[in-house]
Amino acid sequence: MRQIHVLLALILAWLLAPLLIETGGTFNLFIFAFINLILVLGLSLLFGYAGQISLGQAGFYGIGAYMAAVLTVRTGLPPVLGLVAAIIVPAALGYIIGRPVLRLRGYYLAMVTAALGLILHTIFVEWVDVTGGYSGITGIPALTIGTLTARSPVTMYYLSGAVGFTVMLLALRLVDTAYGRAMRTMRESEMAARSCGIPTARLKAEVFALSAGLSGLAGALYAQYVGFVSPESFTIDTSINLLLALAVGGVGSLWGAAFGAFLLTFLPEWVHELQNAYGLVLGAMVVVMLTLEPRGLWGIVLRLRDAFARRQATTA
């Protein structure tokens, strides 16, 4: 079974699922799952494929959400323009910041991106005139394309799903191109990449900008669906959870990222009797998973597939 077949099957399931879904709550969960999917895919391209860790994704997620909120609520621009700005501004900022910051590697990069995320969070809190401080911004208009307004859960389910699947499809294509191979070469060895003529400094900044833009897109979808933004959605905890979800799903695989995104969305639902306890479950999953299988859930799928293939070979 090829990747594209799996993806087509999933798209079919996504299109038909509303026949089985009865409550708005379930639609909400899937909408947030698609938003998380975009976030984790961005992180997967950056960390899993290009090898550049980031603990600051929530900052760009927040910029996207605030762009969508501020432009529509404060200046009255149409929501579509807010969405476009929510992609372009974080991407541009990501490139400008990424160029110098991505000279750092490993832990230094992890900590510096975490610091960036904290600084951006401080800006969301302290720049009260624009962001509304802790009380945030309310009354953000829903995304409207032509005559279609994505306020109802079902409409947004299809819209966010369409965006999510598009990003997944493009990401799967990207990692198979020469560009994607350059990313992976850089992950394995920067020196090897440079000696092949890959401009690593530019490539890193471009992938960082790409993941920042995707985070911004997710932020805009979130803000325009929920209708409200406040700083508490964009803390360092959000960034940490995204990284942990990716680790459980599988660093270095886009399908692993998808596992992680859905886990991150549904886990709090499954353990919601315990309120905040899902941190315990997520943390424990990371520890157990990485101790046993550093490739995450996706690694387990690969192992099962190999075992299955061996079995087929011996019985044939």
Added chain:
Amino acid sequence: MTSAEILQLLITGLTVGSIYALVGLGFNLIFNATDVINFAQGEFVVLGGILTAIAVGTAGLPLWLAVIVAIVLVGALGALIDFAAISRVRRGSVMTLAMITLGLAVIVKTSLLLWVGPDPLYFDPFTPGPPIRIFGAVLQLQAIWVIGIGVLVMVALKFFFSHSRVGREMLACAIDREAAQLMGINVGATVRLSFILSGALGGLAGVLITPLTNATYDQGFTLALKGFAACALGGFGRASSAIVGGFALGLIEAASVAVLPSGLKDSVALSVLILALMIRPSGLLGGREERRHTQAM
């Protein structure tokens, strides 16, 4: 700015800086033995403070005993982390190990939230009494404890790594694990010891600072970031650099509070970290060369 204000700034900066230095030294202990950055280092500090507060407040232990219990327990948690997770990882890079510690940090933090709730915990300073006034500046008695014990621990660690056999074995493990093993060093036990010491050191930092700042379950990551900044400002892998970096960071923070809104304190300190690393990626004093830990998983 009057001279009293400048003196006050120095006192505050050195007090906070000692804590950052202690957190940084905790990072260094594990990093020196394993090349791993322990993201749960800040949680060790918070746990030390909260355990002491509970031992004093709820269990009614005398302070000295509560402090010992807290430090021993956090050290034991360090041992447990290595025993249950880190030492069992067979495949995967140093980054995998660092991610595991990030997961552990979330576990400790969530447990603390569920156990003691979101409110800050507190216990009385080690020695009661009014603060000392020096030339118009205020010096809390607890600050003397923080700086005093901080400096003592730093000196002890410096000698531990340069003069004791165990300390040098730890360094050998980080420089080349296989070679260290071939020289007859028990790598597993050395790493375990580094986790215990690092936990105890973090716990001690929490015990020292809690009477001044209170302990809340979610302070861990920011503390870890500051401790890391202390190491990074000085350059990784050397004890002295964490101390210089910690004091520098503490002073910068104190200075920023004097001129800017206090909500920007963390951002100013972290901006300094970013700028310093941009200019000198290996730290101001020049650290050990980056090697294995530079690669992704």
